Amino acid sequence: MASRKLLLLPGDGIGPETMAEVEKLIALMNASGAGFETQTGAVGGAAIDEGDVPVSEATMQAALGADAVLFGAVGGPKWDGVPYETRPEAGLLRLRKDLELFANLRPAICYPALADASSLKREIVEGLDILIMRELTGGVYFGEPKEIVDLGNGQKRGIDTQLYDTHEIERIARAAFEAARTRRGKVTSMEKRNVMKTGVLWNEVVTAVHKAEYSDVTLEHMLADAGGMKLVQNPKQFDVIVTDNLFGDMLSDVAAQLTGSLGMLPSASLGAPDERTGRRRAMYEPVHGSAPDIAGQGIANPLAMIASFAMMLRYSFAMTDEADALEGAIAEVLEAGVRTGDIMAPGCRQVGTAEMGDAVAEAFGRRLAA
Structure with a gap:
């Protein structure tokens, strides 16, 4: 062997x-x-x-x-x-x-024996099985410039840059759709297209990949802040969640606590x-x-x-x-x-x-x- x-x-x-x-x-x-x-x-x-x-x-x-x-x-x-x-x-x-x-898979599974350990009611979390697919090598954690600038007069400016290219979004979207095909066939894409240009691009690219290659999978879009609320309100509505590096970091910890x-x-x-x-x-x-x-x-x-x-x-x-x-x-x-x-x-x-x-x-x- x-x-x-x-x-x-x-x-x-x-x-x-x-x-x-x-x-x-x-x-x-x-x-x-x-x-x-x-x-x-x-x-x-x-x-x-x-x-x-x-x-x-x-x-x-x-x-x-x-x-x-x-x-x-x-x-x-x-x-x-x-x-x-x-x-x-x-x-x-x-x-x-x-x-x-580039693809971070974070399952959030609630074992029946631990349903009462959650801060939410048993009926909300028992049987929970979510997979969060987080883009891991792009976004604000790696974007440049990333610095603190001295502006003088006791003032400073912190800069972090959110960057995403089409191919980075395409490959994480494909990974999410492929995973959904082995599960319950649903992907929820989360971003902040209402205030972020990277969110607009993310939404466009995920939609295009779905239409061209994965029409057999159900796709829904959700603003990331609303997604955080829904995770603690009705988490079992989700199957696979795909999102960027920053939102994936936060949302996966929310799901973990469930x-x-x-x-x-x-x-x-x-x-x-x-x-x-x-x-x-x-x-x-x-x-x-x-x-x-x-x-x-x-x-x-x-x-x-x-x-x-x-x-x-x-x-x-x-x-x-x-x-x-x-x-x-x-x-x-x-x-x-x-x-x-x-x-x-x-x-x-x-x-x-x-x-x-x-x-x-x-x-x-x-x-x-x-």
Whole structure:
């Protein structure tokens, strides 16, 4: 069996703790011949501590050569004083940009066992299954100029530039329509065409791609602020939401909270398939961030990281049965009442990071053997 090369980038905060639980699953699968070859690198604050940069050239080369990258989290108060250009988050942005990971997939799924953990009523969120498709390498996060200008007389001006070209919108639109074809067949495109020229172009291009290539999929347009309201009013009306980098960042966090905890939600960042090999560069990461306030305490929820690994199995290696088994193992453990502190509920058993990882690994092993 050909090897499968994985680059593990635990990063900062709770990243190393949650990554350790995925390494248990990799070892379990390798014992059955999965053939994963892993390499570990530093990113974010950990990389700054090692070499004064948020991601080294050696780590970038390892990422470019890997079949997939599993990413933990970056940042924390320890590095608040570093220059803006070399802040921990710059390592993540460079990985996304250099790997050309333009499509960020953020599922928001409410497990039945966690419906009461949401801030919304059970009937509003139970059975929720949304996929937010966020454009990841364009928009205001990467547009130039990006600067703070001294105007004199004690005045400064901050400048961030929102830029989108037609081809950038076309490719994320196609990714959203393709995803909808495998789900419930509906795409909601969100922008701010009422006040932003990039929103006008976004609306035009998505409409044109739909008309030319995906008329079998239902398309609706919605202003992004109205979309945020609808997400908390009636979230189950959505199937696939496609939006730009800035709005995708915000709306995916809103959707995440509907499920009860950021500690539950994975994500995948995908590039375009290689024309010769069909290989698609990809990076997978939990949504929750580095959570420095609980780092090192052994209480972090590892399920978002584990679910990110399940997405890797599905999207990078077409290991659908294994991905289904792992996602089923997560649901089984939750149904059994095993909880970390962030999702604790009356009558359940509270556990730490390692014990939650062990419980999922045990359930996963049984499902693989069945």
